[in-house]
Amino acid sequence: xQYFSVAEARDMPGLRLVLSAGVPGPWGEAAKAMLHARHVxxxxxxxxxxxxxEALCEWTGCRNAPTAVYDDEPPLTTWFDILMLxxxxxxxxxxxxxxxxxxxxxxxxxxxxxxxxxxxxxxRLNMLAGVWGERATSEAAPHEQEYIRQYGLSxxxxxxxxxxxxxxxxxxxxxxxxxxxxxSDYFVGDRLSAVDLYWAxxxxxxxxxxxxxxxxxxxxxxxxxxxxxxxxxxLDPILFAHRDRIYAxxxxxxxxx
Ligand SMILES: N[C@@H](CCC(=O)N[C@@H](CS)C(=O)NCC(=O)O)C(=O)O
Numbered sequence: 498x499q500y501f502s503v504a505e506a507r508d509m510p511g512l513r514l515v516l517s518a519g520v521p522g523p524w525g526e527a528a529k530a531m532l533h534a535r536h537v538x539x540x541x542x543x544x545x546x547x548x549x550x551e552a553l554c555e556w557t558g559c560r561n562a563p564t565a566v567y568d569d570e571p572p573l574t575t576w577f578d579i580l581m582l583x584x585x586x587x588x589x590x591x592x593x594x595x596x597x598x599x600x601x602x603x604x605x606x607x608x609x610x611x612x613x614x615x616x617x618x619x620x621r622l623n624m625l626a627g628v629w630g631e632r633a634t635s636e637a638a639p640h641e642q643e644y645i646r647q648y649g650l651s652x653x654x655x656x657x658x659x660x661x662x663x664x665x666x667x668x669x670x671x672x673x674x675x676x677x678x679x680x681s682d683y684f685v686g687d688r689l690s691a692v693d694l695y696w697a698x699x700x701x702x703x704x705x706x707x708x709x710x711x712x713x714x715x716x717x718x719x720x721x722x723x724x725x726x727x728x729x730x731x732l733d734p735i736l737f738a739h740r741d742r743i744y745a746x747x748x749x750x751x752x753x754x
Contacts, residue, residue, distance in 0.1 A: 498753045500543035503552040506566075509540055512586065515553060515564040518543035520717050521705075521754050523617055527698040528563040528579045530748050531691060535587020539565075549640035560643060576611050577604070580691055592691040603685045606672065606692045609665045610699050616665035618649070620702040622658035623728070624720045625650050659725035666703070666731040669696060673735045682742055689747055696736070697743035703728060704737055706744070710751040 498516070506513045514532070516525040532539055544550055544562040557564045557572040565573045565582055573579055584591060594600050611617045625648060637645060672684055684692045705713055705721045713721075744750055 498541050500541050503542060503556050506540060506542040507556050510568060512537060512539040512582075513542050513566045514539040515542045515544050515557065515562045515566075516754065517546040517562045519714065519754065520546050521698075521701055521711065521713055521752055522546065522562060523699045523701055524576065524611060525563040526701070526752070526754070527576065527611065527695050528565065530694040530698055531580055531583040531592060532587070533749070534589075534592060534689070534694060534747060535583040536589055537583055537587045547641075547644065549638075560640065561647065576607065576695075580607075590688070592689070592694070594686050594690055599685050599690075603690045603692045606669065606684060607695045609668060610692070610695045614649075614661065616662050616669075617699050617702060619658040619662040619665075620724070620728070621648055622650060622655050623662070623725060626655040626658075627720070627723070659727045662725075663727045663731035666728070666733075666736065670731070670733040670735055673733075673739055677735070682739070684739075689743075693739070693743050694748065697740045697748060700736060700740040703732060704740070706750070706752065712752070712754075 498518075500516070500518050501509070501513075512532075514525075514528060516522070516529070542553075544553055544560075544564075546562075548560075550560040553564075554560045557566065557574070559572065559574045561574075563574075563579060565579050567573075567582060567586070573582055580592065584593065594603055609615050625645075629645075629650065669684075676682070676684060681687045683689060684696065701711075702721055703724055705711060705718055708718075
């Protein structure tokens with residue numbers, strides 16, 4: 498992936514997408530998958546994972562990734578805003594179902610995968626607990642204090658994270674089994690929607706793709722592969738069968754970040 502710096506990107510026209518350079522951050526990978534599926538070109542801008550990202554903050558008001566900036570419109574930082582941008586700018590089949598009830602199901606499942614207090618959020622708490630351990634977070638540098646606040650790290654949140662992450666996995670598993678029984682390979686209805694892309698990308702947090710198609714740094718591989726027992730126990734093979742299908746049919750491999 499060719500990355501531009503913030504200084505290079507901020508005056509460019511068109512779509513700029515800020516991404517964590519060198520790692521398959523699932524929020525960023527999912528944003529790329531949305532834009533790819535909707536045939537929307539973008540210039541990638543490098544964010545330093547867990548860094549202070551001062552120039553980025555100054556430009557977008559946000560230190561993490563992904564952030565999408567289209568022409569001189571306000572920066573978009575949430576999964577929903579980026580999905581709706583892909584819908585607005587793109588072409589081809591919509592990533593949202595047509596019927597309202599199906600749309601609500603699709604968006605609700607994505608919320609459970611990548612929204613605040615969803616699967617990704619709680620898996621990140623598992624990982625941050627490993628990074629911070631017993632170390633007092635009051636010793637953290639200012640930008641570390643910022644992500645500790647941003648990602649809701651607290652002893653109480655860490656304690657409930659495994660059950661929450663596992664509960665989302667069980668809900669996704671139940672939905673995929675119900676869909677399979679109805680003859681569909683997809684989470685909602687009988688065609689691709691955004692939730693299929695979101696799950697494929699977020700599945701990395703419990704089952705990173707093999708290194709021949711995924712040039713993942715060893716430390717990230719270790720974070721993504723280690724998990725609490727209750728999360729491991731909630732991994733049904735149907736989750737990975739779906740992931741493999743979606744990468745093969747719709748996202749493409751190898752990963753490039
Ligand atoms: N703003 C995004 C979430 C973005 C997010 O959580 N990004 C994380 C992915 S782990 C990130 O950038 N981490 C690296 C960092 O904080 O530097 C959303 O609401 O959809």
